[in-house]
Amino acid sequence: MTMSRPAYKIDTAHPGSDLAGETAAALAAASLVFKKTDPTYANTLLTHAKQLFDFANNYRGKYSDSITDAQSFYSSGDYKDELVWAAAWLYRATNDNTYLTTAEQLYNDFGIGYWNVPFTWDAKSSGAVALLAQITGKQTYKDSLKSICDSLLSRQKTPKGLTFIDQWGSLRMVSNAAFICVQGADLGINADAYRQYAKQQIGYILGDTGRSFVVGYGTNPPTHPHHRSSSCPDAPAVCDWNTYNSASPNFHVLTGALVGGPDSNDNYKDERSNYVSNEVATDYNAAFQGLLAYLLKNNL
Structure with a gap:
């Protein structure tokens, strides 16, 4: 059958x-x-x-x-x-x-x-x-x-200065928003304010307040991102739920990946099982990388 x-x-x-x-x-x-x-x-x-x-x-x-199978997830x-x-x-x-x-x-x-x-x-x-x-x-x-x-x-900011838009991928949300606004800066719309804002938010992400949220970069970066391939050892070693639930860092460093981020009080746990705060995704990194390139290009 x-x-x-x-x-x-x-x-x-x-x-x-x-x-x-x-x-x-x-x-x-x-x-x-x-x-x-x-x-x-x-x-x-x-x-x-x-x-x-x-x-x-x-x-x-x-x-x-x-x-319809996408309705429960996306x-x-x-x-x-x-x-x-x-x-x-x-x-x-x-x-x-x-x-x-x-x-x-x-x-x-x-x-x-x-x-x-x-x-x-x-x-x-x-x-x-x-x-x-x-x-x-x-x-x-x-x-x-x-x-x-x-x-x-x-908008409301966390105690350490992150603009908090949504719990799921809080850093993705602010990176995307700031990237949109620096496009406005280039059109002469509140240019200094938008650029400085973007710089401050990127600083938060990269570790200005004590820890980095980018895998493989900066001070105390995430070592347990919710990411399948980087959390598995090389074949033929077994990769199973015991691997997933292990307290050990991921076997491979997913350098450059932006994790979801902290909550509205700057609380963050570097746990593989916490997909809300420790998931990585292409849409998390896209505007974040674009914003980094913008700041670099403009010597900010």
């Missing part, structure tokens, strides 16, 4: 505008990276980005309504922000005004400028605001970006 597996896919009958739109945005952005060094590859990326955006826009819906809040995000990136990559017109129309239709939610794997509205502000220079987008960032700077 064979067991059928659920279909982990989106199609016209089972849409996923957020999944397709996010992928379209990533491919469009990547095409810009490879445009000069490998134009053939860049064109391939752009072709698929266009196809995915057309699919996302024409067949609308949340991917987690189509791939349920999508909405797909509208990813459509705007994708259209804006396609304009950046193509200079085709059709995409800009679409991005601005959807932005207005969906009221994206009023969302003011943190920038995460699931929420791209603040990124879309920043991107449209960069592309168009229009005051309406700049004003929305200023509102987002001024609100961030006024």
Whole structure:
């Protein structure tokens, strides 16, 4: 007897505008990276980005309504922000005004400028605001970006100075938010305040208050990140639940990985089983690394 597996896919009958739109945005952005060094590859990326955006826009819906197994782990809040995000990136990559017109129309239709939610794997509205502000220079987008960032700077901080947005991946959340705001700084929006804020938050992450939250870097860095491969010994040694539950440090140092981070009172436990505070992920590191590069480039 064979067991059928659920279909982990989106199609016209089972849409996923957020999944397709996010992928379209990533491919469009990547095409810009490879445009000069490998134009053939860049064109391939752009072709698929266009196809995915057309699919996302024409067949609308949340991917987690189509791939229901994802609902317990990565349920999508909405797909509208990813459509705007994708259209804006396609304009950046193509200079085709059709995409800009679409991005601005959807932005207005969906009221994206009023969302003011943190920038995460699931929420791209603040990124879309920043991107449209960069592309168009229009005051309406700049004003929305200023509102987002001024609100961030006024948020509650932990006793040691971390802006606390959410418990799950607290450092990821502030890195992402600060990265959005330094884009505003480059547009002349509260430039000194946003850059100094970003520097202070990065300082917290790198160890200014006594410990680093980056694996393999600085003072007393995490040694038990919730990460499968780095916690396992080399084969053929056994890697099982005893390994997972061991108090020993991970067998391999996952250098450069940003862990989730502390709670609202700066409490943090370097425990492998604590996936809320000690998990690592690509979306944790992406804007964090971008922010580091920004600070380095600007000698901050």
